[in-house]
Amino acid sequence: MSVIASSSTGNRLRNLGKGVVFYAFIIGFCVIVLFPVYWMIVNAIQPLNHGMQFPPPLFPKEISFLPFITLFENYPVARWLVNSLLLAGMATLIVLALAVLGSFAMTFLKWRGKAAFGLLLLMTQMLPEALVVIPVYAMYSNLGLSDSLPALSLIDAAFILPICIWILKNSFDSIAEEIYEAALIDGCSPLGALLRTLLPLSTPGLVAISVVSFFYAWNEYLFAVTLIQSPDSRPVAVGLASLKVMLDTPIDRVLAAALFFSVFPVVFYLLIQRYIVAGLSAGAVKG
C-alpha cells in the first residue's frame, strides 16, 4: 500500500515539475516575443527623461500622457490619420467589390481558363512592390495623379486583391453548391443569388478581406512614400517614417505615434486571425 501511495505522489510531483517547466518555457517565450511591444508602450507613456538614461528602467516609474499630447500638438498627426482612413477606406471598397466578383466566378461559375486565372493571381501576389514602383510612378506623373490619395488607393488595392480573392474563395468553398443552385431555381439571376444568398452566408470572409485590405493600405510604405510628395497628403505610414528621419524628434513622441499607429491593426488582425489562417492554409497568402 505505502509503496503504491508513495509512487503515485512521486508521479504527481514529477508531473507538477513538468508542468512548471512547461509553463516557464511558454511564458519565457511569450515575454521575449512581446518585449519590443512592451518596450514601445513603456517609452511612449513615461516622461522622456526616464528613457534617456542608461541603464533604462525596465518598468515605468511614472506614467504621463505628455508624449501623446505633444505629439498631437506639434505634428500634423490628425491630418495623417484622416488621410490614412480615406486611403485605406477607398482601397477596401475597391477590393471588396472586385474580390466578391472574382471569388464568385472562381467558386460557383463554370468556365474554361480557371487554372490560368488562378496562376495569374498567384503570380501577381508574389510580385515585390519594388518591381512596379518605377513605371507606376512614371505613369502617375504623366497623368498628373501623383499626390492623389484615390490614385494611391488604386495601386494598393491591385496588390492586395489576389490574396483577398483566395481568402474569400475559401469562404465560398464552404457554402454548399446546392444553396446557390436552389437560389437559381427560385428565379434569382446568378448575381442576384450572389447578393441575396451567398454574401450573407460569408460574412466572416468579407470581414477578413476588409481587414486585410484596409490594413495593407494603412501599413503600405513604398508606394505611399514614392507617389505622395506634399506633406498635406501624407498617410500615417509616411508621416511616421518621416519622424524617424527628422533627428530632432524626441523618442517618446516617435514611439507614441508608432503605438497609436499599431493599435488598430493589432486588435483587428487578432480578432479575425482564425478566418485569415483558414484561408491561408488553403493556399492563400498574406503579403
Add this chain to the structure above:
Amino acid sequence: MTFKVHRSQGFPLDAGNIERMAQATIAEQVERVPRRGRDRQSSLAYTLVFMIVAYLGVFILFPIVQQVLTSFSNNVVGINEVTWVGLRNYERLLDDPKFWVAVRVTFTYMAFVMTGSVIIGLGAALLLNRQFRGRNMARSVIAVPWAFPEISAVLVFIWMCNPTFGVLNMLALMFPGVETNPNWLTDPNMAMPLVIVISIWKAFPFAFLVILASLQAIPRDLYEAAEVDGASKLQMLRYITIPEITPTLLLMSVLMAIFSFKQFTLIWLTTGGGPYGGITETMVLRIYQTAFRFFDLAYGATLGVAAFIIVLGLTLLFVYAQHRQDRARKR
C-alpha cells in the same frame, strides 16, 4: 482578347436558343436548359474575370511590360534622346560586382529568415499543440508581431539598438568580454544579423499560425494507435507528426522565401541598405536606389527583370509545394 470574343458570342447564341425553344417540344426544352445555363454562366464569368484582369493589367502587368521594354533602352532621367541599346544593360548587369553583391545579400537574407521563421514557428506550434490553460492567450500573444506594422516594429527596434540608451546594451553587457556598448546597426558585422532577427520576429508568427492549424488537422486516432503499440512521444513526433506536416513545412518555407524576397520597408527603414557598401542591400532595395537615387531608369528596370525571373522561379516552387500539399490532404 479571348474574353471579349466569348462575350460577344454569348448573346446571339442565347437569342437563337430562345427562338428554337419557342418551337421545340417540352422534352427538347428540358434538354437544352442546362446547356443554355452554362453558356450564360461562362459569359458572365468572362465578364467578371475580364474586369479583374483589366484592373490588374493596368496597375501590375502593364508596368511590368514597360519595365522589360525600358531595360532595352538607355533611359536615364534628364537624357535628351532615349534609344534602344539592345542587350547592353544586361551585359552591364553580368559584369556589375554590386549586382552580384546584392544577389548574395538577398539569398543570405532569404535563407536565414526562411529557416529561422519556419524552425521557430514549428517549435512554437509543437509547444502549443496540446491542451493547457491559457493556450488561446499564448496563441494570440505569439500572433502579435504578425499583426504589428513593419514601420512601428522598425522604430522600436532602432530605439532598442540605440548605442547610448538602447535596452539591448544591458543584454550585451552581461556577456563576458563586452565592456562597452556595441554600435549595433552601424556595426558592419552586426547590421545583417540584426536585420535578420527583426525580420524573423515579424515573419515567424505567420508560419506558427499555419503550422499549428495543420498540426491540429492530424487525425487523433493515429496517435491513439501509436500509443497502443507502445510508441514513445519522440517516436510519435518522428514517425507521425513530422511526416504529416512535411507538405505544410515545405509550403511555408517557399512562402517565407517569397516574403523575404519581397521585403522592402523593414530593411529600408532599418539600415537603408547600409551601414555602408550595401551590406544589407537586397535586390529590391538596389532597384529602388538605382531608379530613385541614381535616376538610372534603364538599369533599374534591368535589375527589375532579373528580380522578376527569380520571382517566377519561386512562384513555380510554390505551385509545386501547394500541389504536394493538396495531394497529401486528399490521401
